[in-house]
Amino acid sequence: MTLVNLASVLRQAEAGGWAVGAFNCNNLELVQAIIRAAEAEAAPVVLQASQGAIKYAGLGYISLLALEAARTARVPVVVHLDHGTSFEQVIRCLRAGFSSVMVDGSHLPFDKNVALTRRVVETARPVDVSVEAELGRIGGTEDDISVDDRDAFFTDPEEAEHFVRATGVDALAVAIGTAHGLYRGTPQLDFDRLARIRDRVRGTPLVLHGSSGVPADAVREAIGLGIRKVNIDTDIRQAFTGKIREVLAQAPEEIDPRKVLGPAREVAVEVIRGKIRLFGSSGRAGDI
Structure with missing residues (x-):
C-alpha cells in the first residue's frame, strides 16, 4: 500500500460504519509502533503530527519518518497535520508531502474560522490533500494548545451545518464532551448533540478528538452516531513511558536506548492494535 488522503479512507469508513484510528507520531519508535499495529490488524491508519511533535523533532524529520512509513x-497510510494553527503552517506541511491537514480555527469567531478553513480547502483540494477542521472547542491541553474547562464549549448543530456548507471540508472535529490529556473523571459524551450534528451535516464525516480515556462502550456509540476518525495520543504515551520506567527500574544500569525504547515500542503496538479493533477498522485495508 502507500500514501493516501484522509477523504479516501473516510468514504469507506462511512460506507462501512467504522472509524479510522489517528495516532500521534512523536518519534521513530511510535511511528514504527503505529505501522506495525496497523499491518498486524490489516487496517488503514492515520499518522498525525501535532504542534509539539513538529516543534520537538522538526517538520523535516517528522515528515521524512512518516512518509517513509507510508x-x-x-496498509494505506494517511500523513496528517493535527491542529494546524495557521495557513502558513498548513502550506509548509503541504510542501513537505502531507496527504491531509487539519486547520484549527476553533479559537476564532465563527466567520473567521470559516474564512481560514475555506482558504485552506481552496489551496489543498487541487493537490488532492484532505482538510479537517474543528467547530467548538475541546477542553484540556495538547502540546502548545490549551483550553480551560470553563472556556470549552460544545459544537452547535446548526452552526455545524452552516460551517460545512460554507467551507466544503472533508471532515469536521466536534466538541461533545471529550478533552485532550488526562481526565479527572469519566467523560460524559453528549450523544444527543452528536446525533443532531450528524443529521445536519450528513455526507461530512465527523472526528472525535481527546478520545484517550473514553470508555470503550462510549466510543462504540459515538462511531454508531457518525464518528469516522478517532484521535488517540495520551493512552499510547502512558503505556510507552510506563514501560520505560519499568525497564529502567529492573535494569537501572542499562545505557542502551534500544533496550529501553524497544520494549516500550512493543507495548505501544498492543495498545494501538486494541484501539484499531475497537474502532472496527481491522481488516479494512483492502477496502481503500
Whole structure:
C-alpha cells in the first residue's frame, strides 16, 4: 500500500460504519509502533503530527519518518497535520508531502474560522490533500494548545451545518464532551448533540478528538452516531513511558536506548492494535 488522503479512507469508513484510528507520531519508535499495529490488524491508519511533535523533532524529520512509513507500509497510510494553527503552517506541511491537514480555527469567531478553513480547502483540494477542521472547542491541553474547562464549549448543530456548507471540508472535529490529556473523571459524551450534528451535516464525516480515556462502550456509540476518525495520543504515551520506567527500574544500569525504547515500542503496538479493533477498522485495508 502507500500514501493516501484522509477523504479516501473516510468514504469507506462511512460506507462501512467504522472509524479510522489517528495516532500521534512523536518519534521513530511510535511511528514504527503505529505501522506495525496497523499491518498486524490489516487496517488503514492515520499518522498525525501535532504542534509539539513538529516543534520537538522538526517538520523535516517528522515528515521524512512518516512518509517513509507510508511508502513501505502494507496498509494505506494517511500523513496528517493535527491542529494546524495557521495557513502558513498548513502550506509548509503541504510542501513537505502531507496527504491531509487539519486547520484549527476553533479559537476564532465563527466567520473567521470559516474564512481560514475555506482558504485552506481552496489551496489543498487541487493537490488532492484532505482538510479537517474543528467547530467548538475541546477542553484540556495538547502540546502548545490549551483550553480551560470553563472556556470549552460544545459544537452547535446548526452552526455545524452552516460551517460545512460554507467551507466544503472533508471532515469536521466536534466538541461533545471529550478533552485532550488526562481526565479527572469519566467523560460524559453528549450523544444527543452528536446525533443532531450528524443529521445536519450528513455526507461530512465527523472526528472525535481527546478520545484517550473514553470508555470503550462510549466510543462504540459515538462511531454508531457518525464518528469516522478517532484521535488517540495520551493512552499510547502512558503505556510507552510506563514501560520505560519499568525497564529502567529492573535494569537501572542499562545505557542502551534500544533496550529501553524497544520494549516500550512493543507495548505501544498492543495498545494501538486494541484501539484499531475497537474502532472496527481491522481488516479494512483492502477496502481503500
